Amino acid sequence: MDLAFIIIAVLTLASAVAAMSLRNLVHCALCMVMTFAGIALTFLQLNAEFVGLAQLLVYVGAVAILIVFAILLTRSEDAKKEVRFVSSSTVVGFGVVALVAVSLLAAIQHTQILPPQSVVAPHVSVKRIGEQLMTNYVLPLEVIGLLLTAAMIGAVVIAMREPDPADSVDVQQRNGSPLKLDPDSKKTAVVANE
Amino acid sequence: MLGTGLIKGMAQTAKNFVGSYQGPERLVTVQYPEERLAPKENARNFPFLVFDGDDAQKGLRCVACQICEKECPPKCIYINKSKDKKPDYIGKPQFYPATFDIDISVCMSCQICVEVCPFDAIKMDKVFELSTTDRFEALLLHKTELAKPNEYFQELHPTEAAEIDTRFAEEKLKAEAKAKADAEAKAKAAAIAAAPKPEPAPVDGSIPTPVAPKTI
Amino acid sequence: MTGQLDQLFVSLKQWLVSFLPQAAQPMAGILLSISAIIGAFATMFAITTIMERKILGRIQNRLGPNRVGPFGLLQPAADGIKMLTKEDIVPFAADKLVHFLAPVVLIIPVALALAMIPYGRNMTAVDLDAGILFFFAVGSATELSVFMAGWSSQNKYSLVGAMRAIAQMISYEMPLVLSTVSVLMMAGTLSLPLIVQAQSGYIYEILPRWNVFTPWGLAGFVLFMIAATAESNRAPFDLPEAESEIIAGYLTEYSGFKYALFFMAEYWGLFAVSGLAVTLFLGGWNAPFPFLQWVPSWAWFFAKLGTIIFGFIWVRGTLPRLRLDQLMNFAWKFLLPMSLINIVVTAMWHFSRVFQFVGAREMRWVLCALVLAIPYFFLGRALGEGRPAKRNYKFAE
Ligand code: SF4
Numbered sequence: 152m153d154l155a156f157i158i159i160a161v162l163t164l165a166s167a168v169a170a171m172s173l174r175n176l177v178h179c180a181l182c183m184v185m186t187f188a189g190i191a192l193t194f195l196q197l198n199a200e201f202v203g204l205a206q207l208l209v210y211v212g213a214v215a216i217l218i219v220f221a222i223l224l225t226r227s228e229d230a231k232k233e234v235r236f237v238s239s240s241t242v243v244g245f246g247v248v249a250l251v252a253v254s255l256l257a258a259i260q261h262t263q264i265l266p267p268q269s270v271v272a273p274h275v276s277v278k279r280i281g282e283q284l285m286t287n288y289v290l291p292l293e294v295i296g297l298l299l300t301a302a303m304i305g306a307v308v309i310a311m312r313e314p315d316p317a318d319s320v321d322v323q324q325r326n327g328s329p330l331k332l333d334p335d336s337k338k339t340a341v342v343a344n345e
Numbered sequence: 346m347l348g349t350g351l352i353k354g355m356a357q358t359a360k361n362f363v364g365s366y367q368g369p370e371r372l373v374t375v376q377y378p379e380e381r382l383a384p385k386e387n388a389r390n391f392p393f394l395v396f397d398g399d400d401a402q403k404g405l406r407c408v409a410c411q412i413c414e415k416e417c418p419p420k421c422i423y424i425n426k427s428k429d430k431k432p433d434y435i436g437k438p439q440f441y442p443a444t445f446d447i448d449i450s451v452c453m454s455c456q457i458c459v460e461v462c463p464f465d466a467i468k469m470d471k472v473f474e475l476s477t478t479d480r481f482e483a484l485l486l487h488k489t490e491l492a493k494p495n496e497y498f499q500e501l502h503p504t505e506a507a508e509i510d511t512r513f514a515e516e517k518l519k520a521e522a523k524a525k526a527d528a529e530a531k532a533k534a535a536a537i538a539a540a541p542k543p544e545p546a547p548v549d550g551s552i553p554t555p556v557a558p559k560t561i
Numbered sequence: 562m563t564g565q566l567d568q569l570f571v572s573l574k575q576w577l578v579s580f581l582p583q584a585a586q587p588m589a590g591i592l593l594s595i596s597a598i599i600g601a602f603a604t605m606f607a608i609t610t611i612m613e614r615k616i617l618g619r620i621q622n623r624l625g626p627n628r629v630g631p632f633g634l635l636q637p638a639a640d641g642i643k644m645l646t647k648e649d650i651v652p653f654a655a656d657k658l659v660h661f662l663a664p665v666v667l668i669i670p671v672a673l674a675l676a677m678i679p680y681g682r683n684m685t686a687v688d689l690d691a692g693i694l695f696f697f698a699v700g701s702a703t704e705l706s707v708f709m710a711g712w713s714s715q716n717k718y719s720l721v722g723a724m725r726a727i728a729q730m731i732s733y734e735m736p737l738v739l740s741t742v743s744v745l746m747m748a749g750t751l752s753l754p755l756i757v758q759a760q761s762g763y764i765y766e767i768l769p770r771w772n773v774f775t776p777w778g779l780a781g782f783v784l785f786m787i788a789a790t791a792e793s794n795r796a797p798f799d800l801p802e803a804e805s806e807i808i809a810g811y812l813t814e815y816s817g818f819k820y821a822l823f824f825m826a827e828y829w830g831l832f833a834v835s836g837l838a839v840t841l842f843l844g845g846w847n848a849p850f851p852f853l854q855w856v857p858s859w860a861w862f863f864a865k866l867g868t869i870i871f872g873f874i875w876v877r878g879t880l881p882r883l884r885l886d887q888l889m890n891f892a893w894k895f896l897l898p899m900s901l902i903n904i905v906v907t908a909m910w911h912f913s914r915v916f917q918f919v920g921a922r923e924m925r926w927v928l929c930a931l932v933l934a935i936p937y938f939f940l941g942r943a944l945g946e947g948r949p950a951k952r953n954y955k956f957a958e
């Protein structure tokens with residue numbers, strides 16, 4: 152184990168612990184970003200250039216921003232309420248952790264441990280990865296593509312609002328028709344917004 | 346079509362960019378410390394004290410009536426009245442300001458002091474390069490710095506100055522004429538007093554003879 | 562002689578490194594390249610700020626700064642001294658650590674991105690196989706620092722600015738990346754030096770083989786530049802710093818040196834993205850004509866970079882700021898479809914290579930241009946459609 156790996160590992164773990172234990176949600180999110188970046192660095196250090204950079208692009212660039220947005224848009228003032236150690240979420244959390252750990256351990260158990268002399272991994276170019284994705288792994292790629300498309304359509308459907316009667320009133324007013332406040336249409340507008 | 350407006354705008358700014366190197370008349374900015382615009386006559390910012398004649402302190406028109414001090418909204422004028430008097434432009438003995446300070450860091454250039462002064466002693470200046478590195482002492486102007494000759498005022502606001510000057514001249518003439526008349530009247534009275542009394546003093550109840558005014 | 566001039570910096574670095582012991586040489590080489598890049602771009606930052614002000618002045622029929630030094634050329638020095646000597650104010654309510662880290666987090670990825678760009682023949686500081694991926698990966702980290710700056714200031718303007726910046730950057734990253742895809746498809750590599758190599762050579766021995774001189778390349782270049790303007794928060798996409806609305810956006814609570822760092826990072830980001838545009842579309846360090854090849858390659862690179870930056874300034878001097886809804890509509894309803902269509906057009910271009918009949922070259926050109934122009938026309942019209950009718954101000958006239 153060399154020094155760089157130890158530094159990266161310690162940083163990653165420390166920021167992961169911080170992400171779990173800090174009180175301020177935004178701090179937690181930032182610490183989690185550091186964890187993501189640490190994992191990306193680990194990949195890069197293992198010469199897995201493409202995976203490391205993709206990790207950086209997707210997790211630091213996109214997922215982190217998503218989390219931050221979620222925190223800011225849903226922030227409630229009761230964030231400071233007391234933390235109970237045994238709650239339903241803790242139980243579920245431990246269950247998930249156990250499941251992941253078991254499957255990971257099983258996977259590790261079934262890998263043939265590489266002999267130490269072949270530590271130097273073959274250099275995999277991006278081109279090779281692309282070719283593999285387009286030939287051997289084209290079915291998983293397509294399935295993932297389909298899944299993501301379905302998710303995107305779902306998101307669009309959720310985000311799409313019913314045409315709102317209040318809008319037409321607004322447009323009329325904006326276009327200079329006499330300003331007339333119709334109490335009934337107002338009321339329906341409020342209901343529609345809710 | 347999308348983009349035509351953009352291209353039009355870009356062409357316009359490109360024209361400006363190239364044109365500003367071609368025709369210097371496009372550049373309207375006045376390069377201030379080297380070039381200046383001629384000042385406008387009705388520009389005004391801070392008050393100063395007008396004096397007549399050559400001696401700044403003797404010729405000050407201000408009579409230390411302190412009206413301006415009372416009227417100044419931010420109270421940035423400070424006046425000390427003198428103990429003695431000195432003659433003003435028509436020769437009438439008047440008080441004069443022993444101290445007259447204006448704190449131009451406080452002054453808001455409202456010109457109220459000028460409006461209320463009954464003696465046309467304080468007027469608005471148009472100096473503007475007043476920046477200093479000391480924001481306390483250097484911005485508190487004393488009587489010596491405030492006093493500026495009437496010629497300066499004539500240059501600054503010629504119309505107003507001319508009007509005031511003619512009025513002063515008229516007043517002076519009137520005062521001189523009055524002084525002369527008074528002197529004559531006095532001389533006459535003296536002559537009458539010197540002459541033997543033609544009749545006895547009037548009895549009570551009769552109209553008293555007018556007495557010559559005490560002041561000259 | 563010309564070859565020597567071309568490789569001037571490369572040989573200089575080798576000569577300097579050769580003084581060191583064998584073991585330290587690679588490390589020293591890297592350090593030397595990094596310091597050269599930082600030095601060069603710090604100078605360029607200074608020059609760009611003054612040139613920007615001068616050019617903007619000329620565009621508005623003014624002279625621009627002309628007081629410090631001859632023709633005002635020492636203005637950046639004066640600004641720098643002022644920035645460094647200013648008090649560093651941290652708001653009382655601010656999250657001190659995050660507030661401090663934000664500019665640092667911003668400048669590191671930007672500097673890393675600068676290291677990827679091939680500045681001349683054999684002049685790439687870090688030659689990664691997945692160079693362009695690295696570029697976008699570190700570029701996406703800048704969003705985070707903007708958020709950190711805006712959130713930690715505990716100021717509503719900062720937060721609004723940060724949210725605007727993030728929304729804008731996410732929206733425009735899509736067309737930015739997609740418009741580069743066509744170049745990657747044609748070059749068949751993610752490595753920036755190889756992309757430059759793919760654009761070397763001349764058609765008929767005279768016309769440059771740059772990507773921008775193809776229909777898909779031109780469209781890609783325009784899309785890329787628009788998205789790059791938005792990514793670097795420059796006018797007309799400067800909503801995150803809109804002075805007239807939200808003071809200075811996420812920069813509101815920054816002063817002194819931290820502000821200067823932000824400012825510099827912004828310009829460095831601009832240089833990086835312009836350098837990427839040069840590399841992807843304008844042939845990198847290749848000379849435009851074969852008879853101009855005696856000019857050193859790095860000079861060509863920086864000349865092209867300067868031209869692009871001039872373009873940025875010109876656009877800034879011309880176009881007014883967009884509204885937020887216009888910004889979003891433009892990204893999602895125009896740039897994104899256009900860049901997707903551009904990928905299809907690139908494929909068409911690639912596969913129509915096989916036709917050899919007379920006039921095939923011209924036909925290919927016309928066909929690809931048409932496939933781009935028609936959606937351009939209709940998407941552009943659709944953009945204008947949602948616009949409210951011309952208002953008549955009943956009481957104002
Ligand atoms: S300046 Fe005018 S108002 Fe003020 S004290 Fe002198 S005479 Fe009076």
Ligand code: SF4
Pocket residue numbers: 391392416417418419420421422447451452453454455456457458459
């Ligand atoms: S101009 Fe106004 S503020 Fe200034 S001294 Fe005169 S009265 Fe005071």
